[in-house]
Amino acid sequence: MNRIIFAAAALAASAAIAYAQDPIVGNWKTELGDTAAIAACGSGYCITLKSGKHAGEQIGNFNGKDGSYEGKITDPDAKKTYDGSLTVSGNALKMKGCVLKVVCESQTWPRL
Template identity: 65%
Template sequence: MLRTLLITATLALGIAGTAAAAEPILGNWKTASGATAEIAPCGGAFCITLKTGKHAGKRIGNLSGTDGSYSGEITDPDTDKTYSGSGAVNGNSLKMKGCVLKVLCKSQTWTRL
């Protein structure tokens, strides 16, 4: 009985670990301004919420995608303007990009914490 319980618990932890590691965008990131942003599942997408800095608690983005490539909307917390956005994860770096009319774009690289 104990052996079965231990095997079941081990399998459950393994499955949970696999699910959490499945999407590389999930977690806490240091932004270009030095604030911490948390990216977490919400609805069918990933929400970006600032956790530190002068805009702590503010939701600044909503991205959809998988396997390191994401797109959606990014909001500049200083101006409250929302832009077409994208994110690409490469190891412990997240390149965020916001564009107006897909022509005028600004990029930042965030680092995983």
């Protein structure tokens, strides 16, 4: 009986942790069709490419919560890093990267 209660409590705790997960966490499809995984790392979130020619490379580091984030994003082809912002709305991640906050580019990635 105690094992059943313990198993039920563990299941409820894991469900609560999954429910509390920030909306940025998950797998996203880049504009090039690669998979990018966003996961908690340190006190923020890291973006790591999981497929494509740059698979395994970390291309971003962001801080924030509740769908709004600020940080750095790297263009893996050019090996240049830019100031960036991310916003999550439903199953869409809008990314914006800027040089000196003057020249900016944006992309929208769907959730996988």
